[in-house]
Amino acid sequence: METLAFQGLIGLSVAMYLWLLAAGLTIVFGVLGVLNFAHGSLFMLGAYFAFTFYGLWGVNFWLAIALSLLAVGIVGYLMERLFLRHIYHLDHAYQLLLTFGFILIFDDAVKMVWGGVAKIPPLPSFFEGTLSVFKRPFPIYNLFIIGAGLLVAVVLWLLFEKTWWGKIVRTSASDREMASAIGVNIATVFTGVFVFGAMLAALGGALGTPVRVVAPGIGAAMIIQAFIITVIGGLGNLKGAFVGAVIVGILSCYSILLFPVFELFSIFLIMAVVLLVKPQGLFGS
Amino acid sequence: MKKALAIFALVFLLAILPQFAGKYLLYMTIHIMLLSLFSLGFNLLFGYTGLLSFGQAGFYAVGAYACAKILLAVPSLLVGIIGGVAIAGVASFLLGILCIRHTRIYFSMLTLSFGMMIFSLAWKWRDMTGGDDGLVGIPRAPLEIPGLLRLNMAPMQNYYYVVLIFALLAIYVFHRIVHSPMGLTLQGIRDSETRAACVGISVRNYRLVSFTIAGLYAGLAGALLPPLETTVTPPVAHWSYSAEPVLATLLGGIYTFAGPIVGAVLFYIMKDIIVRFTQYWLICLGGIVVLLVMGLRGGVLGIFFGKGGQG
Secondary structure, rough: HHHHHHHHHHHHHHHHHHHHHHHHHHHHHHHHHOOOOOOOHHHHHHHHHHHHHHHHHHHHHHHHHHHHHHHHHHHHHHHHHHHHHHOOOOOOOHHHHHHHHHHHHHHHHHHHHHOOOOOOOOOOOHHEEEEOOOEEEEEEHHHHHHHHHHHHHHHHHHHHHHHHHHHHHHHHHHHHHHHHHHOOOHHHHHHHHHHHHHHHHHHHHOOOOOOOOOOOOOOHHHHHHHHHHHHHHHOOOOHHHHHHHHHHHHHHHHHHHHHHHHHHHHHHHHHHHHHHOOOOOOOOO | HHHHHHHHHHHHHHHHHHHHHHHHHHHHHHHHHHHHHHHHHHHHHHOOOOOOOOOOHHHHEEEEEHHHHHHOOOOOOOHHHHHHHHHHHHHHHHHHHHHHOOOOHHHHHHHHHHHHHHHHHHHHOHHHHHHHEEEEEEEEOOOOOOOEHHHHHHOOHHHHHHHHHHHHHHHHHOOOOOOOHHHHHHHHHHHHHHHHHHHHOHHHHHHHHHHHHHHHHHHHHHHHHHHOOOOOOHHHHHHHHHHHHHHHHHOOOOOOOOHHHHHHHHHHHHHHHHHHHOOOHHHHHHHHHHHHHOOOOHHHHHHHHHOOOOO
């Protein structure tokens, strides 16, 4: 019993990376109507930048995270301004094809710059050590991650529900034409939201660097998980993204414990069941 | 008439190719034919039915692995290939039931995800697939119909003819499919789902049939692979492998019958040139996809026949 509860807590910390990833994906989709297949690659870039700043150059941990957010934000800005912006009017398939092309580009670009070998950056000293949970050692860092994930959830909720900025974004999401008629600059909102989503993905990647392996290919692995989450939770819905992330995170941790070979398989199974029973997702409309 | 003559000349050229071509050219031509079949199936979904799949490599891999397993147990080429195609067909039918519950963006997400599920199986299910080592030592078994004929497949050119015959047959059948009432129905669904449903077409069933046929073509291309390479490894199931028919189809042209075939030829010519200069082939692949999407949406055939740029 205690083993299960403990593993669940580990799963919750894994879920927080997935939540940060899925949140950005779903916000961008909700506002722009574009599903960014390269969103997982932005997560990967966040991890690589954080690794470079913190692990290689020895920049302060918090500053390294901030810098990697900034760097990925710039990448997102360029993606939106130079490419996506010009094909909003086309069929959705072309937007998917474009971002799919970007997965290939980012994957190889990362190999070019950082090499094909996985990197394992150091853990900041103030996060070393463990707490005793259920009489087992639980890493302090994972606790920090759970806290950070929940904090982001609260901040996002406040941002969207309580601020002027959130109102503008919600207006643009629900009726583009009306929003621009009342003086909202849609183009700027789109760029801003895309950059914001990219930074959320980068935050997940950067926070993960001290404890997860940084390697080429994690971008694609992450986007698959993000897709499973959005299928379970419903696309374009933040609550769905959070619940989906918790389900997938905890479930994958139990599967590793119980049947390691078919870890991914069990998550797909849940997705298949949701598809058959409620195709629009748990929180989809 | 001109068209028929051109096709005849092309088939004739392919038939006499082993007379003057070296081993490398034959090998490349076989790969071009495999990619053509793979891409035709992909385009039945994308160009004709309006469903963009990023997981076709999954069914390619099912065909390849199934054929390899059969050949390792029963050394008969036909049994291996037909068995591989059949199993890929079953797999695509079953996953198709799930994937076609959604269209548009969701469909693309689901196909990518289920494709990677097959990849993770190929990677981790060591007892069945050999894990990251893959399956090795697959015999290029003789083509055997008991009491009728037995052809040795050891020389590359004999196997080349087998692939050629399979490819020509499959392309002919594909031509019949897209020009049949069913092919028109699929295009009708692509252009307006609501209208198709209103005239009494079961949209979901047609999509499932289209998905299954695409899976069969991917499976056929996959099943023809192990006798050529004598090995099968997990990368054939990887999502980046699914990008190949995507690029070939975009290159050749989406809304034309021959687009994927022309694209497959161009794809291999480009790849052959690019990999001479750099190991970073994927970044070029991605760059070309981005370029085509940004500026050349009708592909090469679109440029020549003015069918480009349909949104």
